[in-house]
Amino acid sequence: MLCPGLLRRLLALLWLWAGSASAGRGGRVLVMPVDGSHWLSMKLLVNELAVRGHEVVVLVPETSLLIEGSEKLPYRTETFAVPYTRAGLAQSIDWLKEGIFYKSPVLTDLSVNVQRLLNFTGTQVRGCEALLYNGPTMQQLRRRSFDLLLTDPFLPCGAIIAASLSLPAVYFLRGMPCGLDTQALQCPSPPSFVPRFQSGSTDRMNFGQRVKNLVMSVVELQLCRIMYAQFDELASRYLGQEVTYRELIGRGAIWLLRYDFTFEYPRPVMPNMVFIGGINCARAQSLPEDLEEFVEGSGEHGFVVFTLGSMVSSMPPEKAAEVFKAFSRIPQRVMWRYTGPVPDHVPENVKLMKWLPQNDLLAHPKARAFITHGGTHGIYEGICNGVPMVMLPLFGDQGDNVHRVASRGVGIVLSIYDITAETLLEALDKVINDSSYSSKMKKLSGIHNDRPIEPLDLAVYWTEFVMRHKGADHLRPAAHHLNWVQYHSLDVMGFLLVVVVTVALIIIKCCSLCLRQCCGRLRKTKVE
Template structure:
């Protein structure tokens, strides 16, 4: 292996050549290498041979480690022992030489402290001139070039002992890192209560990252689920639920296909509400089964977890955090009724913060602000309708009356899966951390199957079409319209679809049961992305700079689509009302109109310009709560105030009373003065009349 440490200057300095041979699994300072004078040939000798006299000798040590026979981590430690012009620390040396000794010591200590990460051993400019002195000059102590105070025979012994010294450094560095690992990187115990479905997909990435850092993780999952499968990264603890896999699949299928039913608007609202409650009832049975399972509760009590990592979209984990008295970290996109702002006492003005399901921007007209205020007034009844029944099972477990919003306030950190490149700016609290784009990964190489499809698309490129993890088939009538639209564009279309093949499917359309969405969007030939408007897909489009055609179906997807459209990065279509021409026009617009590409690239640049990846940020805050047993310093005092105190109504009432009393006193004084004045005038007039008579 041929390795070269960082050069001191832009060009490799004369007399400074390093060639290194190292094994993979052990330290192997096998060779010493030097540059001989111009009149001598360059040689490489083994460490156990007697090295010839030379002007500069450099011993370089490399360490390359493997874990579990894989490249899980790799570190290199450069230890440079400069034999020529070595400044002896025990003799009187010039200032630059003393600096060089201190410099070497600092670099060596830094190398050990960072555990073998490559350290730039570039000394200051004042030392480089001293190191590059012409051959044959005298060292400051008056001896010939070489290690001051060490003769030729001593130098040979010195270099023969170099491997031993290097192995001592290895042992010292490893022992130091072992002590550091014991003292500062002790793994904690983490309990995870996720929300099944697409919510778990991004949460799983955080769990796997925490597992790699040495934490013991237990994931609570129902026996019947969609994506909560076993993994080497965590221990899965299951509990029984009163429904079967067939029942779960049937209800989710009805929920996913309800948006495609062509009915009147009032009927559509009623059906959407009914299908949503149909699925939420399953989640409630799920939560009730968990909280009533005494075996699971006993196991959780005995395990002594350090932190609870939960998706608070459903309050089961919030209730358990209160029961177990451990700090919790919330991880989710947001509540359907802006509950995260209400329970954290965060200001949420309706004048420029659009409410859920309104599809408004942050610049609203007067009519929109009126409707936004009306929608805000419905949030509390919606919360009660969705979550009141959880208060009953929480009261049974905690053996006291429970106010559910009060339990939510105990969350230490809120990890919110959005940022203000995508979301409209609004007030936030200090314990809110924004990790939008956490699901975006680096592009991986495509499989041979997909690579051949992409390459065959030619200069026109390709379009990716997916409606998320829950919708993989649609009614045939709508599928025919979509297939007809795809036949009008020159791009190749990769359509994630598991239903019956439309009879009018064009040759440029490929039906695929599963596709590597992020890897395809990261390909330079990706021209457009047709998506349902879920937060995962939208952020993959933003990260990779691909303009979008959005077909929102349910949930927050309408609001997500509006945010992308308002920024000029996509076009929104109503999946019920659109025709094949509408879809064709939308695709041609986002592909051929350069403004869409420019806008999405601007959003991508803003999103990617960050000091830390969202995944690492999420892991940091989970470990922060684990280390400090919560984050009480981020909890605002607003939680200790009642509604009257929070809005300062008592202060306003007091000030109004003061003003009223002051006004009353002032008025009384004025009236008193007026009466006094009029009485005096009346007396004067009477006196004048008496005199005239």
């Protein structure tokens, strides 16, 4: 008999097909992705749109990490020339990862992180610029009358092209450095219960933490100015109008956000924010035969999956030695994505692989723990499949991500810079054998997977909605017409303060005048 879960998926597909049938012809979608792990989940939406009959064109820099074209794909890729080589791109990534295994997270402070991020994005922004000023390509894009631009606003190219070609834009992202997404959405973000990036707080803060969070929210505003200065400059120069990047992305119709509230803390949101957390793990495939054999052979103890994301597949030998040592002392089998130097005696329970089907492995009933760097893709694969985690954050948003997971009691955070076999063993023992982790994770997973519509279907729906209605203006708050002072009613409060003070002064003046006159008369009467 068809299981209800599968039936629901089937019905969802039929539902979307019915929607498509009523929506008429397929649309023309221009996609400006961000390379690297950002692409991995956006690709799912891009693919689905193409399968649904839309003409999808993906713009790819000729030097790319993960975006590949192929005749077999339902969407088309079109490459554009960029002024950097593969080595240059690799170098910018290496900067981002520099020292992550050796420095305490405290030492790699905010300014270093910002500088690294600027270096990293700087390379790609130059690529973006090359595309924008490539006259013939842009002319050709203009002529092709796209209906929509789908982009990740982490890089400025997409939003600038959308503005230049007057296309409605749909954004696909996890979030933006320094909270620019929240600002651009005009979404309130009270620092009293919305922890700021890298604040180390949860949504429940004591007074000291709230002070820190408020200060950081002011710092964030300034930080945004620095971080997006090159985006502002490029947008203004190319579009020939004074515009900040924040204003530019504020024009977006729908924001498809790769999180939900099993991961993020509940907070105010805006009507054009659509939550598609877990979009990357909805469809688990069965394992290849050799892997299936390996995990089935793990017996009652099950197995552990270990990856550090798409950008880090190795580690220094002395760190790796500690990890191997820990693994040699657990009864579970381990599958580890590792391309570093292999020592002589790899423990028998460990299988090293250049790449592994992470989500499919985590979906296996024998998966007991997931050692991850804490990228959102991995975290959601853990949550979807209900596997508790040991987390080793490396850079970027990973520190914040793992903090969220740990605060729910479904994972343990370790520092990669001072990891030892003992700390790793202890953490693994806890998440595997302390039932509180697995039971809390099962509950969280149940909540995450219990949703009226699957994330991928929801993403497709709203993308098509924007094409059908040429935007989503009815979800756009009037706050976009206000500046910061007006938004927070500071001008109104100032005005009311002036009125109150003036009235108070007039009353005091009148009273004192009256009093003086009365006293004067009284004195006069007495004298007479």
